[in-house]
Amino acid sequence: MENSGLISFEDHTINHRALTGLSFATTMLELSNSKKMLEAETGRTVNFIAYPDGASNLRVQTEAWETGFVSGFGTWGGKMFGPGMNLPRVRVYGSESLAVFASRL
Ligand SMILES: [Zn+2]
Numbered sequence: 001m002e003n004s005g006l007i008s009f010e011d012h013t014i015n016h017r018a019l020t021g022l023s024f025a026t027t028m029l030e031l032s033n034s035k036k037m038l039e040a041e042t043g044r045t046v047n048f049i050a051y052p053d054g055a056s057n058l059r060v061q062t063e064a065w066e067t068g069f070v071s072g073f074g075t076w077g078g079k080m081f082g083p084g085m086n087l088p089r090v091r092v093y094g095s096e097s098l099a100v101f102a103s104r105l
Pocket residue numbers: 012016052053
């Protein structure tokens with residue numbers, strides 16, 4: 001799928017735990033291990049992280065940046081352009097039509 005050029009796989013951590021409740025060391029492992037695994041599988045640099053449950057704070061965002069992510073995504077809706085470590089995320093629900101999904105972009 002990655003090689004189709006239509007999609008790219010990005011990060012969502014190893015265990016899907018809310019990073020804001022983890023220690024610095026555990027958060028760093030969640031971020032760096034998942035990034036390394038995806039990069040090994042895809043053969044390209046993984047630049048984006050979608051925080052599990054959208055949970056981040058300045059500490060988590062700083063750790064994500066230091067791990068090498070270019071941007072991070074929360075779960076709040078909306079539109080925003082440009083780099084940032086807590087950007088809005090458009091959720092994809094399998095029950096929605098393509099038209100409904102496209103209307104939220
Ligand atoms: Zn999730």
